[in-house]
Amino acid sequence: MAYLKTLREFRSWLSVLRDRLPLACLLCRSRARGGLCAHCRQAVGASMDTGGGRCGRCDLLLPPGRCADCPDCPDCRHLSPALERVTAAFDYAWPGDLLVQRLKPQGRFSCAPVLASLLAARCRALRARPMAPPFWCEHSTLVTAVPAGPRSLVLRGYNPAGEVGRALARRLKLEWRPGLVLRDRDGRDQKGLGRNARRLEVRGLYYCSGGVAGREVLIVDDVMTTGSTLSVIADALKEQGAAKVWGAVVARTPARL
Template sequence: MPAKPHPAALFRHLARWHAGAARLRALVPSDCPVCAGRARGGGLCDPCEAALCGAARASGGSGLPWRCPRCALPLPEHDACCPDCADRVPAFDRTIIAFDYTPPADLLVLQLKNGLRYGRAGLLGNLLAESVLEHAQPLDLETVLVPVPASAASLRRRGFNPAAEIAQALGRDLGLPVRHGLLERTREQAKQSGLGRQDRRASAHGLYLCRRPLAGMAVGLVDDVMTTGSTLHEAAAALRAAGARHVSALAVARTPGQARTPSGRPMQAECRG
Protein backbone atom coordinates (compact mmCIF):
# COMPACT_ATOMS: atom_id res chain seq x y z
CA MET A 1 0.00 0.00 0.00
CA PRO A 2 1.56 3.34 -1.02
CA ALA A 3 2.60 5.71 1.75
CA LYS A 4 0.13 8.44 2.58
CA PRO A 5 1.44 11.89 1.50
CA HIS A 6 2.49 14.18 4.32
CA PRO A 7 -0.11 16.91 5.03
CA ALA A 8 2.48 19.65 4.60
CA ALA A 9 3.32 18.40 1.10
CA LEU A 10 -0.34 18.27 0.13
CA PHE A 11 -0.90 21.77 1.45
CA ARG A 12 2.09 23.00 -0.57
CA HIS A 13 0.40 21.50 -3.62
CA LEU A 14 -2.83 23.24 -2.64
CA ALA A 15 -0.93 26.49 -2.19
CA ARG A 16 0.42 26.19 -5.75
CA TRP A 17 -3.10 25.56 -7.03
CA HIS A 18 -4.37 28.53 -5.03
CA ALA A 19 -1.62 30.71 -6.50
CA GLY A 20 -2.59 29.59 -10.00
CA ALA A 21 -6.24 30.43 -9.38
CA ALA A 22 -5.20 33.81 -8.01
CA ARG A 23 -3.18 34.48 -11.17
CA LEU A 24 -6.25 33.78 -13.28
CA ARG A 25 -8.36 36.15 -11.19
CA ALA A 26 -5.60 38.72 -11.45
CA LEU A 27 -6.13 38.98 -15.20
CA VAL A 28 -9.28 41.04 -14.61
CA PRO A 29 -8.55 44.72 -13.82
CA SER A 30 -10.38 46.27 -10.85
CA ASP A 31 -10.08 48.99 -8.23
CA CYS A 32 -8.61 48.23 -4.82
CA PRO A 33 -11.50 48.34 -2.30
CA VAL A 34 -9.28 50.06 0.28
CA CYS A 35 -7.34 52.75 -1.61
CA ALA A 36 -9.17 52.73 -4.99
CA GLY A 37 -5.81 52.22 -6.66
CA ARG A 38 -5.13 49.82 -9.47
CA ALA A 39 -5.76 46.18 -8.59
CA ARG A 40 -6.99 43.04 -10.31
CA GLY A 41 -9.56 40.33 -9.81
CA GLY A 42 -11.58 42.30 -7.26
CA GLY A 43 -8.78 41.94 -4.72
CA LEU A 44 -6.51 44.33 -2.88
CA CYS A 45 -3.60 46.04 -4.56
CA ASP A 46 -0.23 44.59 -3.56
CA PRO A 47 0.73 47.47 -1.18
CA CYS A 48 -2.62 47.31 0.65
CA GLU A 49 -2.52 43.52 1.01
CA ALA A 50 1.02 43.69 2.38
CA ALA A 51 0.09 46.49 4.81
CA LEU A 52 -3.17 44.91 6.01
CA CYS A 53 -2.26 41.22 6.13
CA GLY A 54 1.51 41.21 6.54
CA ALA A 55 1.58 41.27 10.35
CA ALA A 56 -0.98 38.47 10.74
CA ARG A 57 0.78 36.22 8.23
CA ALA A 58 4.19 36.86 9.75
CA SER A 59 2.91 35.80 13.16
CA GLY A 60 1.87 32.44 11.72
CA GLY A 61 5.40 31.77 10.56
CA SER A 62 8.19 33.61 12.33
CA GLY A 63 6.24 34.45 15.48
CA LEU A 64 6.64 38.18 14.93
CA PRO A 65 4.95 40.44 15.80
CA TRP A 66 4.24 38.95 19.20
CA ARG A 67 0.84 37.31 19.44
CA CYS A 68 -0.86 34.82 21.70
CA PRO A 69 -0.35 31.44 19.99
CA ARG A 70 -3.85 30.38 21.06
CA CYS A 71 -6.06 33.39 20.21
CA ALA A 72 -3.79 35.59 18.03
CA LEU A 73 -4.15 38.64 20.29
CA PRO A 74 -1.23 41.05 19.75
CA LEU A 75 0.93 41.17 22.88
CA PRO A 76 3.18 43.99 24.09
CA GLU A 77 6.26 41.79 24.30
CA HIS A 78 7.46 38.26 23.73
CA ASP A 79 6.12 35.68 26.23
CA ALA A 80 3.75 38.20 27.85
CA CYS A 81 0.63 36.52 29.20
CA CYS A 82 -2.56 36.87 27.19
CA PRO A 83 -5.44 38.60 29.03
CA ASP A 84 -8.02 36.71 26.97
CA CYS A 85 -6.55 33.27 27.77
CA ALA A 86 -4.96 33.79 31.21
CA ASP A 87 -7.99 32.85 33.31
CA ARG A 88 -9.70 30.48 30.84
CA VAL A 89 -8.12 28.14 28.32
CA PRO A 90 -10.09 28.54 25.06
CA ALA A 91 -11.89 25.49 23.71
CA PHE A 92 -10.23 26.04 20.32
CA ASP A 93 -6.63 24.95 19.79
CA ARG A 94 -5.33 27.91 17.82
CA THR A 95 -6.41 30.92 15.79
CA ILE A 96 -5.57 32.00 12.25
CA ILE A 97 -6.58 35.47 11.11
CA ALA A 98 -6.25 37.47 7.89
CA PHE A 99 -5.71 40.88 9.51
CA ASP A 100 -6.30 42.97 12.61
CA TYR A 101 -9.64 44.75 12.91
CA THR A 102 -8.25 48.26 12.60
CA PRO A 103 -8.67 51.01 9.98
CA PRO A 104 -8.63 50.76 7.04
CA ALA A 105 -8.91 46.94 7.06
CA ASP A 106 -12.12 47.05 9.11
CA LEU A 107 -13.77 48.78 6.14
CA LEU A 108 -13.76 45.50 4.22
CA VAL A 109 -15.76 43.74 6.95
CA LEU A 110 -18.13 46.67 7.39
CA GLN A 111 -18.79 46.80 3.65
CA LEU A 112 -19.98 43.20 3.85
CA LYS A 113 -21.90 43.37 7.14
CA ASN A 114 -23.39 46.87 7.04
CA GLY A 115 -23.07 47.82 3.38
CA LEU A 116 -24.42 44.43 2.20
CA ARG A 117 -21.74 44.22 -0.47
CA TYR A 118 -21.86 40.46 -0.91
CA GLY A 119 -18.80 40.36 -3.15
CA ARG A 120 -16.64 41.27 -0.16
CA ALA A 121 -17.28 37.79 1.30
CA GLY A 122 -15.28 36.30 -1.54
CA LEU A 123 -12.42 38.73 -1.00
CA LEU A 124 -12.37 38.13 2.77
CA GLY A 125 -12.45 34.38 2.25
CA ASN A 126 -9.54 34.66 -0.21
CA LEU A 127 -7.46 36.70 2.26
CA LEU A 128 -8.16 34.23 5.06
CA ALA A 129 -7.25 31.33 2.78
CA GLU A 130 -3.90 32.97 2.05
CA SER A 131 -3.22 33.22 5.79
CA VAL A 132 -4.18 29.58 6.33
CA LEU A 133 -1.90 28.41 3.53
CA GLU A 134 1.02 30.50 4.79
CA HIS A 135 0.60 29.38 8.40
CA ALA A 136 3.45 27.33 9.85
CA GLN A 137 1.05 24.54 10.87
CA PRO A 138 -1.30 23.51 8.03
CA LEU A 139 -4.86 22.47 8.65
CA ASP A 140 -5.64 18.78 8.81
CA LEU A 141 -6.63 17.50 5.35
CA GLU A 142 -9.86 16.13 6.84
CA THR A 143 -10.88 19.52 8.26
CA VAL A 144 -14.52 20.49 7.93
CA LEU A 145 -15.38 24.20 7.92
CA VAL A 146 -18.23 25.26 10.21
CA PRO A 147 -19.49 28.88 10.22
CA VAL A 148 -20.61 30.44 13.49
CA PRO A 149 -24.42 30.79 13.31
CA ALA A 150 -25.89 34.29 13.11
CA SER A 151 -28.68 35.48 15.36
CA ALA A 152 -32.24 35.61 14.03
CA ALA A 153 -32.19 39.41 14.35
CA SER A 154 -29.01 39.62 12.29
CA LEU A 155 -30.44 37.34 9.61
CA ARG A 156 -33.60 39.46 9.40
CA ARG A 157 -31.55 42.65 9.16
CA ARG A 158 -29.00 41.47 6.58
CA GLY A 159 -30.67 38.53 4.91
CA PHE A 160 -27.51 36.43 5.17
CA ASN A 161 -24.89 35.20 7.63
CA PRO A 162 -21.50 36.89 6.93
CA ALA A 163 -19.58 34.01 8.53
CA ALA A 164 -21.36 31.48 6.29
CA GLU A 165 -20.58 33.47 3.14
CA ILE A 166 -16.92 33.78 4.13
CA ALA A 167 -16.78 30.06 4.90
CA GLN A 168 -18.07 29.25 1.42
CA ALA A 169 -15.30 31.29 -0.21
CA LEU A 170 -12.71 29.83 2.17
CA GLY A 171 -13.88 26.30 1.38
CA ARG A 172 -13.61 26.90 -2.36
CA ASP A 173 -10.05 28.18 -2.04
CA LEU A 174 -8.88 25.43 0.31
CA GLY A 175 -10.86 22.58 -1.20
CA LEU A 176 -12.54 21.86 2.14
CA PRO A 177 -16.22 21.06 2.79
CA VAL A 178 -18.49 23.53 4.58
CA ARG A 179 -21.09 22.12 6.99
CA HIS A 180 -23.97 24.54 7.53
CA GLY A 181 -26.36 23.78 10.35
CA LEU A 182 -23.87 21.74 12.34
CA LEU A 183 -23.99 24.36 15.11
CA GLU A 184 -27.26 25.68 16.53
CA ARG A 185 -27.97 28.67 18.72
CA THR A 186 -29.75 27.78 21.95
CA ARG A 187 -31.23 31.25 22.36
CA GLU A 188 -31.10 34.81 21.15
CA GLN A 189 -28.88 37.31 22.94
CA ALA A 190 -28.42 41.04 23.25
CA LYS A 191 -25.87 42.70 20.97
CA GLN A 192 -22.36 42.26 22.33
CA SER A 193 -20.93 45.49 20.96
CA GLY A 194 -20.04 47.76 23.86
CA LEU A 195 -19.78 44.91 26.37
CA GLY A 196 -16.58 44.23 28.30
CA ARG A 197 -14.75 40.90 28.43
CA GLN A 198 -16.60 39.44 31.41
CA ASP A 199 -20.02 40.58 30.15
CA ARG A 200 -19.30 39.08 26.75
CA ARG A 201 -18.40 35.78 28.38
CA ALA A 202 -21.59 35.75 30.43
CA SER A 203 -23.71 36.67 27.40
CA ALA A 204 -22.19 33.92 25.21
CA HIS A 205 -22.16 31.16 27.84
CA GLY A 206 -23.96 28.04 26.57
CA LEU A 207 -25.05 29.84 23.41
CA TYR A 208 -24.33 27.00 20.96
CA LEU A 209 -25.23 23.34 20.61
CA CYS A 210 -24.11 20.58 18.26
CA ARG A 211 -26.55 17.65 18.09
CA ARG A 212 -24.54 15.52 15.64
CA PRO A 213 -21.69 13.24 16.71
CA LEU A 214 -18.28 14.52 15.55
CA ALA A 215 -16.09 11.71 16.86
CA GLY A 216 -12.49 12.42 15.86
CA MET A 217 -13.36 15.27 13.50
CA ALA A 218 -11.09 18.24 12.81
CA VAL A 219 -13.10 21.47 12.53
CA GLY A 220 -12.25 24.91 11.21
CA LEU A 221 -14.61 27.29 13.01
CA VAL A 222 -15.18 30.32 10.77
CA ASP A 223 -16.22 33.81 11.87
CA ASP A 224 -15.85 37.33 10.57
CA VAL A 225 -14.49 39.24 13.59
CA MET A 226 -12.95 37.90 16.80
CA THR A 227 -13.07 40.34 19.71
CA THR A 228 -12.41 38.58 23.04
CA GLY A 229 -12.87 35.06 21.69
CA SER A 230 -15.95 34.42 23.84
CA THR A 231 -18.22 33.52 20.91
CA LEU A 232 -15.65 31.25 19.31
CA HIS A 233 -14.89 29.63 22.68
CA GLU A 234 -18.52 28.72 23.26
CA ALA A 235 -18.95 27.47 19.69
CA ALA A 236 -15.77 25.40 19.98
CA ALA A 237 -16.92 24.02 23.35
CA ALA A 238 -20.13 22.77 21.72
CA LEU A 239 -18.11 21.07 18.97
CA ARG A 240 -15.80 19.51 21.56
CA ALA A 241 -18.77 18.22 23.51
CA ALA A 242 -19.96 16.51 20.32
CA GLY A 243 -16.59 14.75 19.98
CA ALA A 244 -14.46 17.02 17.76
CA ARG A 245 -10.79 16.24 18.42
CA HIS A 246 -9.34 19.49 17.07
CA VAL A 247 -10.88 22.93 16.56
CA SER A 248 -9.08 25.77 14.78
CA ALA A 249 -10.58 29.26 15.01
CA LEU A 250 -10.47 30.88 11.55
CA ALA A 251 -11.42 34.55 11.81
CA VAL A 252 -11.03 37.15 9.10
CA ALA A 253 -10.17 39.88 11.60
CA ARG A 254 -8.95 40.08 15.20
CA THR A 255 -9.71 43.09 17.37
CA PRO A 256 -6.32 44.05 18.86
CA GLY A 257 -7.80 45.49 22.04
CA GLN A 258 -5.64 46.92 24.79
CA ALA A 259 -3.27 44.45 26.37
CA ARG A 260 -4.47 44.23 29.97
CA THR A 261 -4.54 41.66 32.73
CA PRO A 262 -7.81 39.74 33.31
CA SER A 263 -8.56 42.06 36.24
CA GLY A 264 -8.41 45.07 33.92
CA ARG A 265 -5.02 46.46 34.91
CA PRO A 266 -2.49 47.34 32.18
CA MET A 267 -0.30 44.37 31.40
CA GLN A 268 3.18 44.60 32.92
CA ALA A 269 6.40 42.90 32.00
CA GLU A 270 6.21 40.59 35.01
CA CYS A 271 2.98 39.05 33.65
CA ARG A 272 4.86 36.29 31.86
CA GLY A 273 5.02 32.54 31.62
Protein backbone atom coordinates (compact mmCIF):
# COMPACT_ATOMS: atom_id res chain seq x y z
CA MET A 1 0.00 0.00 0.00
CA ALA A 2 3.03 2.30 0.31
CA TYR A 3 3.04 2.86 -3.45
CA LEU A 4 -0.57 4.10 -3.30
CA LYS A 5 0.46 6.77 -0.78
CA THR A 6 3.35 7.77 -3.02
CA LEU A 7 1.03 7.92 -6.02
CA ARG A 8 -1.40 10.14 -4.09
CA GLU A 9 1.43 12.45 -3.03
CA PHE A 10 2.70 12.61 -6.60
CA ARG A 11 -0.76 13.51 -7.92
CA SER A 12 -1.15 16.18 -5.26
CA TRP A 13 2.26 17.63 -6.16
CA LEU A 14 1.30 17.54 -9.84
CA SER A 15 -1.93 19.47 -9.21
CA VAL A 16 -0.04 22.18 -7.29
CA LEU A 17 2.44 22.42 -10.16
CA ARG A 18 -0.38 22.60 -12.73
CA ASP A 19 -1.95 25.55 -10.87
CA ARG A 20 1.34 27.47 -10.89
CA LEU A 21 2.81 26.73 -14.29
CA PRO A 22 1.87 28.86 -17.28
CA LEU A 23 -0.02 26.48 -19.60
CA ALA A 24 -2.00 27.10 -22.78
CA CYS A 25 -5.51 28.39 -21.94
CA LEU A 26 -8.00 25.64 -22.82
CA LEU A 27 -10.21 28.12 -24.69
CA CYS A 28 -8.02 30.81 -26.31
CA ARG A 29 -4.58 29.10 -26.19
CA SER A 30 -2.88 32.14 -24.60
CA ARG A 31 -0.41 31.42 -21.76
CA ALA A 32 -2.24 31.18 -18.44
CA ARG A 33 -1.68 29.83 -14.96
CA GLY A 34 -3.93 26.87 -14.15
CA GLY A 35 -4.97 26.26 -17.77
CA LEU A 36 -7.54 29.07 -18.12
CA CYS A 37 -6.65 32.76 -18.66
CA ALA A 38 -8.31 35.47 -16.59
CA HIS A 39 -10.39 36.67 -19.54
CA CYS A 40 -11.80 33.19 -20.34
CA ARG A 41 -12.31 32.41 -16.64
CA GLN A 42 -14.38 35.56 -16.32
CA ALA A 43 -16.32 34.77 -19.53
CA VAL A 44 -17.16 31.24 -18.30
CA GLY A 45 -18.22 32.48 -14.84
CA ALA A 46 -20.31 35.32 -16.32
CA SER A 47 -23.22 32.91 -16.92
CA MET A 48 -23.73 32.87 -13.14
CA ASP A 49 -23.98 36.69 -12.96
CA THR A 50 -26.71 37.32 -15.50
CA GLY A 51 -28.62 39.39 -12.97
CA GLY A 52 -31.69 37.12 -12.88
CA GLY A 53 -32.83 35.11 -9.86
CA ARG A 54 -31.27 31.70 -9.35
CA CYS A 55 -32.98 28.90 -7.39
CA GLY A 56 -31.48 28.66 -3.91
CA ARG A 57 -31.73 24.86 -3.97
CA CYS A 58 -30.78 23.69 -7.48
CA ASP A 59 -28.99 26.76 -8.95
CA LEU A 60 -31.37 26.93 -11.92
CA LEU A 61 -31.56 30.36 -13.53
CA LEU A 62 -35.21 31.26 -12.96
CA PRO A 63 -37.49 32.97 -15.47
CA PRO A 64 -37.81 36.77 -14.99
CA GLY A 65 -39.98 37.74 -12.05
CA ARG A 66 -39.12 34.74 -9.88
CA CYS A 67 -36.66 34.97 -7.01
CA ALA A 68 -34.51 32.45 -5.13
CA ASP A 69 -37.16 32.07 -2.41
CA CYS A 70 -40.01 31.23 -4.80
CA PRO A 71 -41.26 27.73 -4.04
CA ASP A 72 -42.18 26.94 -7.65
CA CYS A 73 -38.82 26.24 -9.30
CA PRO A 74 -39.69 23.90 -12.20
CA ASP A 75 -36.85 21.47 -11.38
CA CYS A 76 -37.07 21.47 -7.56
CA ARG A 77 -40.66 20.24 -7.70
CA HIS A 78 -39.29 16.96 -9.05
CA LEU A 79 -36.08 16.61 -7.00
CA SER A 80 -35.91 14.00 -4.27
CA PRO A 81 -36.27 15.47 -0.76
CA ALA A 82 -33.11 13.45 0.04
CA LEU A 83 -31.08 15.96 -1.97
CA GLU A 84 -30.40 19.05 0.15
CA ARG A 85 -28.88 21.45 -2.30
CA VAL A 86 -26.98 21.51 -5.60
CA THR A 87 -24.57 24.11 -6.91
CA ALA A 88 -22.98 24.57 -10.33
CA ALA A 89 -19.80 26.29 -11.53
CA PHE A 90 -21.55 27.75 -14.59
CA ASP A 91 -24.55 27.39 -16.88
CA TYR A 92 -24.27 24.88 -19.71
CA ALA A 93 -23.94 27.66 -22.27
CA TRP A 94 -21.19 29.22 -24.37
CA PRO A 95 -18.27 29.36 -23.60
CA GLY A 96 -18.37 27.03 -20.54
CA ASP A 97 -20.04 24.28 -22.58
CA LEU A 98 -16.87 24.10 -24.70
CA LEU A 99 -14.90 23.07 -21.60
CA VAL A 100 -17.39 20.27 -20.81
CA GLN A 101 -17.22 19.09 -24.43
CA ARG A 102 -13.42 19.04 -24.24
CA LEU A 103 -13.63 16.86 -21.11
CA LYS A 104 -16.31 14.44 -22.38
CA PRO A 105 -16.65 13.84 -26.13
CA GLN A 106 -13.17 15.10 -26.96
CA GLY A 107 -11.54 13.12 -24.14
CA ARG A 108 -9.32 15.97 -22.87
CA PHE A 109 -8.46 14.49 -19.50
CA SER A 110 -6.49 17.65 -18.59
CA CYS A 111 -9.71 19.74 -18.42
CA ALA A 112 -10.80 18.08 -15.16
CA PRO A 113 -8.55 20.07 -12.76
CA VAL A 114 -9.54 23.35 -14.48
CA LEU A 115 -13.24 22.55 -14.13
CA ALA A 116 -12.68 21.45 -10.53
CA SER A 117 -11.00 24.78 -9.72
CA LEU A 118 -14.03 26.68 -11.11
CA LEU A 119 -16.40 24.48 -9.09
CA ALA A 120 -14.30 24.78 -5.93
CA ALA A 121 -14.39 28.58 -6.25
CA ARG A 122 -18.19 28.48 -6.54
CA CYS A 123 -18.51 26.13 -3.51
CA ARG A 124 -16.27 28.37 -1.41
CA ALA A 125 -18.19 31.50 -2.44
CA LEU A 126 -21.47 29.83 -1.51
CA ARG A 127 -20.21 28.78 1.90
CA ALA A 128 -18.86 32.26 2.58
CA ARG A 129 -22.28 33.93 2.13
CA PRO A 130 -23.66 34.45 5.63
CA MET A 131 -27.35 34.66 4.68
CA ALA A 132 -27.40 31.94 2.00
CA PRO A 133 -28.94 28.52 2.62
CA PRO A 134 -26.25 26.17 4.01
CA PHE A 135 -24.08 24.07 1.77
CA TRP A 136 -22.34 21.04 3.32
CA CYS A 137 -21.85 21.47 7.07
CA GLU A 138 -19.20 19.02 8.22
CA HIS A 139 -15.46 18.95 7.56
CA SER A 140 -15.83 15.17 7.52
CA THR A 141 -18.07 15.36 4.43
CA LEU A 142 -17.25 12.62 1.90
CA VAL A 143 -16.90 13.48 -1.79
CA THR A 144 -17.90 10.96 -4.44
CA ALA A 145 -18.87 11.08 -8.10
CA VAL A 146 -21.68 9.82 -10.29
CA PRO A 147 -20.21 6.61 -11.77
CA ALA A 148 -19.92 6.21 -15.53
CA GLY A 149 -21.50 3.25 -17.31
CA PRO A 150 -19.25 0.32 -18.27
CA ARG A 151 -19.48 1.15 -21.99
CA SER A 152 -18.35 4.76 -21.65
CA LEU A 153 -15.58 3.72 -19.23
CA VAL A 154 -14.21 1.36 -21.87
CA LEU A 155 -14.57 3.97 -24.64
CA ARG A 156 -13.04 6.90 -22.73
CA GLY A 157 -10.82 5.09 -20.28
CA TYR A 158 -11.90 7.39 -17.46
CA ASN A 159 -14.98 8.76 -15.71
CA PRO A 160 -15.22 12.54 -16.37
CA ALA A 161 -17.26 13.19 -13.19
CA GLY A 162 -14.78 11.10 -11.18
CA GLU A 163 -11.80 13.10 -12.43
CA VAL A 164 -13.52 16.38 -11.52
CA GLY A 165 -14.63 14.94 -8.15
CA ARG A 166 -11.15 13.82 -7.17
CA ALA A 167 -9.63 17.20 -8.04
CA LEU A 168 -12.49 19.02 -6.28
CA ALA A 169 -12.06 17.02 -3.06
CA ARG A 170 -8.36 17.87 -3.02
CA ARG A 171 -9.06 21.56 -3.50
CA LEU A 172 -11.76 21.63 -0.79
CA LYS A 173 -9.66 19.48 1.57
CA LEU A 174 -12.45 16.91 1.89
CA GLU A 175 -12.16 13.12 1.80
CA TRP A 176 -12.42 11.59 -1.68
CA ARG A 177 -14.33 8.30 -1.72
CA PRO A 178 -14.53 6.77 -5.19
CA GLY A 179 -16.78 3.72 -5.41
CA LEU A 180 -19.26 4.93 -2.81
CA VAL A 181 -21.93 4.88 -5.50
CA LEU A 182 -21.86 1.99 -7.98
CA ARG A 183 -23.41 1.17 -11.30
CA ASP A 184 -22.97 -2.17 -13.02
CA ARG A 185 -24.86 -1.69 -16.26
CA ASP A 186 -25.38 0.87 -18.99
CA GLY A 187 -28.61 2.80 -19.35
CA ARG A 188 -30.08 4.37 -22.46
CA ASP A 189 -28.50 7.63 -23.64
CA GLN A 190 -30.49 10.34 -21.84
CA LYS A 191 -29.96 13.04 -24.46
CA GLY A 192 -33.30 14.22 -25.78
CA LEU A 193 -35.33 12.42 -23.09
CA GLY A 194 -37.96 14.33 -21.12
CA ARG A 195 -38.08 14.57 -17.35
CA ASN A 196 -40.30 11.52 -16.78
CA ALA A 197 -38.36 9.35 -19.23
CA ARG A 198 -35.07 10.33 -17.55
CA ARG A 199 -36.41 9.48 -14.12
CA LEU A 200 -37.61 6.05 -15.27
CA GLU A 201 -34.31 5.47 -17.03
CA VAL A 202 -32.10 6.05 -13.97
CA ARG A 203 -34.33 4.30 -11.42
CA GLY A 204 -32.50 1.22 -10.14
CA LEU A 205 -29.33 2.08 -12.08
CA TYR A 206 -27.26 3.19 -9.07
CA TYR A 207 -26.69 1.75 -5.61
CA CYS A 208 -24.61 2.65 -2.58
CA SER A 209 -21.78 0.40 -1.38
CA GLY A 210 -22.35 1.43 2.27
CA GLY A 211 -20.05 3.16 4.77
CA VAL A 212 -22.06 6.40 4.82
CA ALA A 213 -24.06 6.04 8.05
CA GLY A 214 -24.23 9.39 9.79
CA ARG A 215 -21.98 11.06 7.19
CA GLU A 216 -22.63 14.00 4.88
CA VAL A 217 -21.93 13.23 1.23
CA LEU A 218 -21.19 15.60 -1.66
CA ILE A 219 -21.97 14.01 -5.06
CA VAL A 220 -20.12 15.41 -8.07
CA ASP A 221 -21.35 15.27 -11.66
CA ASP A 222 -20.40 17.01 -14.89
CA VAL A 223 -23.81 18.29 -16.08
CA MET A 224 -27.16 18.53 -14.30
CA THR A 225 -30.20 18.73 -16.56
CA THR A 226 -33.30 17.70 -14.58
CA GLY A 227 -31.60 16.33 -11.45
CA SER A 228 -33.02 12.79 -11.91
CA THR A 229 -29.61 11.11 -11.53
CA LEU A 230 -28.63 13.08 -8.42
CA SER A 231 -32.09 12.43 -6.91
CA VAL A 232 -31.84 8.65 -7.39
CA ILE A 233 -28.31 8.59 -5.95
CA ALA A 234 -29.34 10.75 -2.99
CA ASP A 235 -32.14 8.27 -2.24
CA ALA A 236 -29.67 5.36 -2.37
CA LEU A 237 -27.24 7.14 0.00
CA LYS A 238 -30.02 8.02 2.42
CA GLU A 239 -31.23 4.43 2.47
CA GLN A 240 -27.74 3.48 3.68
CA GLY A 241 -27.96 6.05 6.49
CA ALA A 242 -26.25 9.16 5.05
CA ALA A 243 -27.03 12.19 7.21
CA LYS A 244 -27.22 14.73 4.37
CA VAL A 245 -26.58 14.62 0.64
CA TRP A 246 -25.39 17.62 -1.40
CA GLY A 247 -24.63 17.98 -5.08
CA ALA A 248 -21.92 19.88 -6.99
CA VAL A 249 -22.00 19.94 -10.78
CA VAL A 250 -19.75 21.59 -13.30
CA ALA A 251 -22.55 22.87 -15.52
CA ARG A 252 -26.26 23.48 -15.00
CA THR A 253 -28.54 23.20 -18.01
CA PRO A 254 -30.65 26.40 -18.17
CA ALA A 255 -34.44 26.09 -17.99
CA ARG A 256 -36.14 25.09 -21.21
CA LEU A 257 -38.67 27.94 -21.60
